[in-house]
Amino acid sequence: MPELPEVETVRRGLQPVMEGARIARVETRREALRFPLPERFAERLAGRRILSLGRRAKYLLAEIEGDLLLAMHLGMSGSFRIEGVEGSGAPVAGAAFHMARGEDRLHDHVLFHLEAPDARIVFNDPRRFGYMALIESGARDTHPHFRALGIEPTGNALSGEALAPRFKGKAAPLKATLLDQSIIAGLGNIYVCEALWRARLSPRRAAGTLVRIDGRPTQRLDSLALHIRETIADAIEAGGSTLRDYRQADGALGYFQHRFRVYDRENEPCLREGCRGIVQRIVQSGRSTFFCPVCQR
């Protein structure tokens, strides 16, 4: 689930505790999540310091002392919680993403026992679509999970200019194209719907129609790139406010519903000023797409 903004929100929650801490030991309660845990996973991490906690697309990347990179993916239902840092063992809101329901110890799969600060970082994932990998620092860009990742939507690298060669001649619909992590890395089902709504583009439109014959981006492609960046930036900002909500309100919200303009709004009126359309739900490549057939063309 977690798309890029949620992963970034989790990163910001974990960073103050993890960065600079030493991993005293690692407790694994299963041998595999989506994939088997790396060989000698716990042993390779034990005793080492966490130098930084970063992110690439939907991956959390912990830089580990000794030229190791710990890559963590949340899949559909993964979350982290921090235990012990405030003394009582209570979860700390900042790191929780999906665990509004609290004490689901059943699906705690990996526990990082830290010292300085004395805390535990617990990875919980009911569906086990998440995974972890250990990568030699130098090998990041050749690793199968990272080699093919596309443009980050958080910075100014994402532009019509950059997208044009990837969109040119493409018959696939925009929905599928934006979900393709090798083109733009980090978008998921929700924010693709949201970005296309903002850009007033139909999810069914072929991606290639946004590129001119000479290979230059059309104005609509430039606009799409900007709307994607804004959508992601706004969602990251909303992540912050959701965390505050969570802290106060037992995590009842758990996601950013209050921000959605089209996602999950089937049969409700389009929220665009002056548009009288009704949001439709269709299925594209097996997943729900929400859009307004009146203003998205």
Next chain:
DNA sequence: CAAGCGACCTGACGGC
């Protein structure tokens, strides 16, 4: 090669 689809896994929810 691109595109589509089933598979992986659990839990929540709605209908009967």
Next chain:
DNA sequence: TGCCGTCAGGTCGCTT
């Protein structure tokens, strides 16, 4: 109340 079908934020790998 309980059973059954459907759906969910992702992505891998097989088939067309």
